[in-house]
Amino acid sequence: MKKLRVGILGSTGSIGTQTLQVIAKHPDSFEVALLSCKRNIKLLSNQISQFNPSQVIHGDTTALNYPETYKDCDIVINGISGFAGLTPTIAVLQSDSRLATANKESLVCFGTQLRKIANESGKTIFPVDSEHSAILQCLEESNELNRLILTASGGPFKGFNREQLSKVTSEDAIKHPTWKMGLKVTVDSSTLMNKGMELIEAKHLFSTQKIDVLIHRESIVHSLVEFKDRSIKALLSNPDMTIPIQYALSYPVRLESDTKYLDLSEIGILTFGKPDYERFPCLNIAKNILSKGDYEGTVMCVADEVAVEHFLNNKIGFYDISDIIYKSLERFKDGYLSDVTDVLLLATEVRHFIEDRNH
Numbered sequence: 551m552k553k554l555r556v557g558i559l560g561s562t563g564s565i566g567t568q569t570l571q572v573i574a575k576h577p578d579s580f581e582v583a584l585l586s587c588k589r590n591i592k593l594l595s596n597q598i599s600q601f602n603p604s605q606v607i608h609g610d611t612t613a614l615n616y617p618e619t620y621k622d623c624d625i626v627i628n629g630i631s632g633f634a635g636l637t638p639t640i641a642v643l644q645s646d647s648r649l650a651t652a653n654k655e656s657l658v659c660f661g662t663q664l665r666k667i668a669n670e671s672g673k674t675i676f677p678v679d680s681e682h683s684a685i686l687q688c689l690e691e692s693n694e695l696n697r698l699i700l701t702a703s704g705g706p707f708k709g710f711n712r713e714q715l716s717k718v719t720s721e722d723a724i725k726h727p728t729w730k731m732g733l734k735v736t737v738d739s740s741t742l743m744n745k746g747m748e749l750i751e752a753k754h755l756f757s758t759q760k761i762d763v764l765i766h767r768e769s770i771v772h773s774l775v776e777f778k779d780r781s782i783k784a785l786l787s788n789p790d791m792t793i794p795i796q797y798a799l800s801y802p803v804r805l806e807s808d809t810k811y812l813d814l815s816e817i818g819i820l821t822f823g824k825p826d827y828e829r830f831p832c833l834n835i836a837k838n839i840l841s842k843g844d845y846e847g848t849v850m851c852v853a854d855e856v857a858v859e860h861f862l863n864n865k866i867g868f869y870d871i872s873d874i875i876y877k878s879l880e881r882f883k884d885g886y887l888s889d890v891t892d893v894l895l896l897a898t899e900v901r902h903f904i905e906d907r908n909h
Contacts, residue, residue, distance in 0.1 A: 556799065557584035557605075557623035557647065559614060559638055562593040564731050565629030565652045565678060565795065570597060572796045576805055583622045586611055614638040617645035625799060627678065628653045631732050632855055633897060636660060640890060643667045643675075650798035652678040654747045655855075659848040660893055661754030675755060676798045681748055682755055683794030684773035684785035689756070690802075698752055699774040699782075701766035702825065705740040708767065712829055716869055720862045737858045738832075741871055742825065746836025750847055759840055763833065765823045770812070788812050831872040835879070845885040848893055852900040853878035860908065874904055 556573060560566045566587070573580040586607035587594050594608055604622055613619050615637040620626055626642045628635055628651040635653030642649040643664065651657075657664060657675075668675050677683050681700045689695065706725050707715055723740040724733055731739070738744035749761050764774075769789040776782045787793050790809045797804070827834040832854070839846045857874040860866045866874070878900055887893055 553581045554579060554799065555583035555622060555624045556580050557586075557620055557626040557642075558582065558629060559584075559586050559626065559635070560588075560629035560631065561585040561597055562587040562590035563629050563631060564735075565627065565791070567593075568791050569627050569629065569795050569799070570601065572792050572799060573601070575808065576796075576800075579805065580799060583624075584620070584626070586614060611638075615641050617641050620645040620647040623647040625650060627651075627795070627798070628656075629678075631734055633659070633852060636893065637890065639664065640667065643671055643673060648676065649673065650676040650678050650795075654679065654744075654751045655851050657751040657754045658747050658851045659897075660844050660887070660890065661750065661847065662844050663887070663889070665754055676801060677751070677755055678791075678794055678798050679748060679751070680787075680789070680791060680794045681773045682752060683797055685752065685756060685775055687785050687797070688773070688775040688783040694778050695756070695758065695760075695775055696778045696780070697760040697762060697776040698756060698758060699762050699764055699776065700745060700748055700752065701764050701769070701771050701773060701822075702742060702745040703739070703769045704765045704767055704825075705742060707740055708765065710829070712869075715829060716867060718868050720864055723861070723868070733862060734855070734858055737861060737871075738854065741832040741868070742830040743832035743836065743854050743871075745825075746833045746839075747851070749836050749840055753840060761840065763825050765825050766821065768817060768820055770814075770817060770820055771822075786812060786814075831869075832875065835872065835875055844887050844893070845882075845896070846879065848887065848896050849878050849882045849900055850875055852897045853904060856901055856904045865908070874907075877907070878904060 558566045558569050582601035582603040584605045585597055585603045607613050620642055625648040630653050633655050636656045639656040724736045745763055752761050753759055770786050771784050774782050774784040788810045825833055853875040857871040861871055881903055
């Protein structure tokens with residue numbers, strides 16, 4: 551079998567480093583064609599020495615916005631965090647490469663148009679997130695779905711009341727109980743905005759708005775699919791991101807994995823509960839946006855990104871994040887996005903609005 555040539559955007563981040571772990575385990579199946587990162591030159595240098603990519607992009611990453619950048623790649627893993635991952639997403643879809651993405655912001659902001667671009671190119675957008683990968687795998691044999699159910703660990707603040715949550719710090723928020731992720735995603739997990747974005751991402755990936763969330767502290771059941779006859783399929787595994795990354799790379803083939811064996815008898819009990827939308831208003835914001843368009847998704851996404859920056863810099867409190875998103879959605883109403891330029895202009899306006907309010 552010919553080796554699959556892999557491009558990795560954000561190679562020094564959490565998704566990127568775990569993708570390289572998968573490639574290192576399967577040297578007969580994959581080789582690295584492209585590595586890109588914005589800052590961590592030391593780790594990038596080590597990756598270059600180990601994987602010998604034919605192309606490296608560091609610092610000024612504008613080259614990622616052009617389809618020809620990916621001419622030597624069979625598949626590209628987009629591990630870029632935040633709004634910066636949008637234009638590379640479009641470029642990969644317009645290239646000859648397959649796209650596997652962990653950049654949920656792209657789908658939240660521009661999902662309708664991304665699906666059109668993918669359809670025109672005859673492509674499928676492969677999800678890397680464990681929840682969406684689980685849904686894809688549950689749907690392999692049937693598309694007669696009734697409802698999707700995403701699971702959420704609940705973040706570090708499960709059980710906290712509103713008074714306790716109002717006093718948490720950024721240092722508290724970045725201590726996730728299960729997953730090791732970047733700072734922004736970890737804060738989004740603590741507010742449940744990460745799960746909110748995954749709701750919208752799932753809408754675009756699987757063409758349905760019938761999506762619910764279950765709090766599942768053990769992080770063993772990654773998602774569930776309810777079919778029209780009300781039977782449910784679920785995908786279970788230990789919480790290890792190399793599993794969905796490897797599946798996105800090797801699809802539709804399954805490769806051996808050395809991840810820890812899932813011993814359900816050892817785990818014993820799996821628990822499920824409804825999310826508290828009052829204590830975690832960011833999830834409620836996203837749930838309400840589910841029936842709306844890319845315009846509202848962009849406002850929410852950018853407002854969250856700016857608010858999280860302020861929270862990490864200890865300029866605002868935990869509930870100020872949702873307040874900033876609410877205020878931004880009130881300010882920017884009923885717009886329409888026709889192309890990516892509209893998205894970028896709206897993002898700039900939202901960012902300026904928030905900065906002006908907080909100075």
